[in-house]
Amino acid sequence: MVTPKLPKLPKHPNSQTSISSSMKFVVVSDTHLQHHRLQLPAGDVIVHAGDLTDTGRMEEVVDFLDWFRTLDFKYKIFIAGNHDFYLEKISHTSQEKELLPPGIHYLNDTGITIEGIKIWGSPVQPQFFNWAFNRKRGMEIQKHWDMIPDDTHLLITHGPPYDILDINNEGENVGCRNLLDTVTRIKPAVHVFGHIHEAYGRKKLNGTDFMNASILNSAYHFQNKPHCFEI
DSSP, rough: OOOOOOOOOOOTOOOOOOOOOOOOOEEOOOTOOOOGGGGOOOSSEEOOOSSSSOOOOOHHHHHHHHHHTTOOOSSSEOOOOOTOHHHHHHHHHHHHHHHHHHEEOOOOSSEEEEETEEEEEEEEEOOOOOOEEOOOOTTTHHHHHHHSOOTSEEEESOBBBBTOOOOOTSSOBBBBBBHHHHHHHHOOSSSEEOOOOOGGEEEEEETEEEEEBOOOOOSSSSSOOEEEEEE
């Protein structure tokens, strides 16, 4: 059987940096300490879009990082999610930097460029009870979205934009309207997120490939497969 070639995504229209060759990305989210069960396809870049822990303890973060650093990918990138309390506690401190093994890129309202591909990551999501990296809808959360560069190729957020792979079990759209407005304006080639487990899937809209990469379902059972794409 011939394996179909993954579709290549176009160069971001605002980019001034040429991308010499395509790279295969493998993306997951919301593994909640079940990362050891993952069967990952081969690729160049592995991306985790947050909720790598269950209860958010330091020991859980360390367990994830010990596993993540052993993966056979050229680049390893992750962000935090609302369960990852320890990462919020040490956010933007020397402890955060000291925690990371060599070769792992942690994005916390920060970005990285790899082989011409501009990537931005943010863990924040609209406030719901008292989870980690919660921000009030409106002006408070917009401060984070204003930091996203206009020429971003790949955007990684923990939560979804409004009305895109964001419907919960009650049938409600729980994504962020401010994030939707920002993504609509910036038009990244790919936007990866998770958070709403039951909304796992993939959708192309206005030139952006949106992916909810939640691995666990709403009952926290291991169910979904990683998404793959090429830039």
